[in-house]
Amino acid sequence: MTPTAPDRLVLVGGTIHDPATGRDGVIDDIWIEGGSIVARPTDPSSFRQIDCRGLVVMPGGVDLHSHVVGPKVGFGRRVAPHLARSPGKPAAVPTIHATGAAYAALGYTTVFDAAIATSAAALAHLELADLPILDKGIYLLAADDVAVLNALDRGDACETERLVSDAVRAGRGWAVKVANPGGAVFWRKGRGDHHDLDAAIPGHDLTPRRLLERLADAVQAIRLPHPLHVHTANLGLPGNWRTLLETMRSLDGRRAHLAHVQFHSYSGGDLDEGSFGSGVAPLVEFFNAHDSLTLDVGQILFGETVAMTGDSAAAEHLAHTTGVPWVSHDLHLSGGCGVLPIAYKEKSLIHAWQWAIGLEWFLCATDPWRVALTTDHPNGAHFTAYPHLMALLGDAAFRRAAFDRIHPAVRKRSPLKDLDREYSLQELCIVTRAAPARIAGLPQKGHLGPTADADLTLYRPDRDLARMFSVPAKVFKRGVLVAEDGHVRATPTGGTLAAS
Numbered sequence: 001m002t003p004t005a006p007d008r009l010v011l012v013g014g015t016i017h018d019p020a021t022g023r024d025g026v027i028d029d030i031w032i033e034g035g036s037i038v039a040r041p042t043d044p045s046s047f048r049q050i051d052c053r054g055l056v057v058m059p060g061g062v063d064l065h066s067h068v069v070g071p072k073v074g075f076g077r078r079v080a081p082h083l084a085r086s087p088g089k090p091a092a093v094p095t096i097h098a099t100g101a102a103y104a105a106l107g108y109t110t111v112f113d114a115a116i117a118t119s120a121a122a123l124a125h126l127e128l129a130d131l132p133i134l135d136k137g138i139y140l141l142a143a144d145d146v147a148v149l150n151a152l153d154r155g156d157a158c159e160t161e162r163l164v165s166d167a168v169r170a171g172r173g174w175a176v177k178v179a180n181p182g183g184a185v186f187w188r189k190g191r192g193d194h195h196d197l198d199a200a201i202p203g204h205d206l207t208p209r210r211l212l213e214r215l216a217d218a219v220q221a222i223r224l225p226h227p228l229h230v231h232t233a234n235l236g237l238p239g240n241w242r243t244l245l246e247t248m249r250s251l252d253g254r255r256a257h258l259a260h261v262q263f264h265s266y267s268g269g270d271l272d273e274g275s276f277g278s279g280v281a282p283l284v285e286f287f288n289a290h291d292s293l294t295l296d297v298g299q300i301l302f303g304e305t306v307a308m309t310g311d312s313a314a315a316e317h318l319a320h321t322t323g324v325p326w327v328s329h330d331l332h333l334s335g336g337c338g339v340l341p342i343a344y345k346e347k348s349l350i351h352a353w354q355w356a357i358g359l360e361w362f363l364c365a366t367d368p369w370r371v372a373l374t375t376d377h378p379n380g381a382h383f384t385a386y387p388h389l390m391a392l393l394g395d396a397a398f399r400r401a402a403f404d405r406i407h408p409a410v411r412k413r414s415p416l417k418d419l420d421r422e423y424s425l426q427e428l429c430i431v432t433r434a435a436p437a438r439i440a441g442l443p444q445k446g447h448l449g450p451t452a453d454a455d456l457t458l459y460r461p462d463r464d465l466a467r468m469f470s471v472p473a474k475v476f477k478r479g480v481l482v483a484e485d486g487h488v489r490a491t492p493t494g495g496t497l498a499a500s
Helices: 071-079 096-106 118-130 146-154 159-171 185-190 207-223 241-250 280-288 312-321 349-364 383-394 396-404 408-414 427-439 465-470
Strands: 009-018 022-034 036-038 048-051 056-059 061-066 106-114 135-140 173-180 228-231 256-257 293-296 301-307 338-344 456-460 474-477 480-484
Touching: 009 427, 009 456, 022 118, 048 408, 056 427, 061 096, 061 135, 061 383, 061 427, 071 301, 096 106, 096 118, 096 135, 096 383, 096 408, 096 474, 096 480, 106 118, 106 173, 118 135, 135 159, 135 465, 146 159, 146 207, 159 173, 159 207, 173 207, 173 301, 185 312, 207 228, 207 427, 241 256, 241 280, 293 312, 293 427, 312 338, 349 408, 383 396, 383 427
Parallel strands: 009 048, 009 056, 061 106, 106 135, 135 173, 173 228, 228 256, 256 293
Antiparallel strands: 009 022, 022 036, 056 456, 301 338, 456 474, 474 480
8 A cells, every 4th residue: 555645734632642742641733744743833724634532642652672574583483383373363473564564553653673683684674675664773783793792802992883883884773782792602602601791701801791881882982872782691590680780780870771671680599599589679779770771671471472582592591491492593693593482371480470570670660761661572472462561551450460360479479469550641651652762762753742753643542551552543654644443554665764
């Protein structure tokens, strides 16, 4: 479907939730011209009116951390074909066209793939060109490149900055991602001793801690829009809260974004009494006190999905733990991913803890402007489950009912049982739109002020938040109606976001 060119529109009488401009449930009009939001014109007679009375109006959603293109996604479709034909459910790893349509129908208009090897960037961009409707970009795994790693090892800041800048420019990336700092080298060398940030990377004097510090400095020095995107070591392992805390301490004073923190917030192992559980309390205390850090949660939700991570060591560990088949392309590229199917179950002790830990992060982080709502699609859950997650955050009774169904040991020990915070509509708008746009460095996204892209989502108010956010009444992309009541109406070509 080829859309008509955006014309002059005015959305009349909607209930505006736009945290960036301070509008919290304000009834107002939104004026659109040439695909952008504009101030009220002196002559409004040429603007076509769209009646939005009774509808909630928000900016289009921004998914800061997802996995939608690249070799890992192709492997994901093949490794779990049974998850592509579940009746009434979207494919766990949908086709590129279905991905764009489903995001748009949900009210999302921008997405980033958070783990692309630099040598796979050209392939990823071929796929992005076929991703309809959405604006999109990629984060590059630049620290897996041998030349970058060697420059970091030497402590050569100028050379590191040059190489990272060249990699981002050549790969048309938006940001730099580090997945398990130095982990690809540990894994290829068959080393099983990568349990902290201070073990030297095989063949180098460099430690993961120094890698993080030097790479964060380089990203800041070359002025990328988004700070270093950090997936730290020991993903998914008991006791890994200590690694995340040390990561935050190492980055203190530097801008950095912490990815899918839920997967890095577990107590357990030899140093923790009571074995597996939540390590969120000391982590969120540190996070709340250090405003140079931002995060996305990577919430898990119960059901079947596919895990794909730029940390092949973590994927191998998960495969051996669960006994399912897995695949990795780390051996064929400078950096890559491990992929395998997974099923999260309410009555599983581990999975119930993961579910509760993610919600604990959401409910204990005090500043929603530093938090992005994610499930690390598809790792924790499919992105189409975001409305369910929003209901868990915004409806304490709904959350308590879900909590009552999980493993009894988690119900007894989890701090979640004592948390009664409910996100307001304004806070839900922040963590799904305003904050991800600001964290990503997108000044024209996530708000409805003049000069913003005319990406808007209109919802019917409903006390059932999952129902409200599942099927928007209308979705506009740069002023074009792209979805209505769950049906795609137009498939314009979205833009590719690349740092200059």
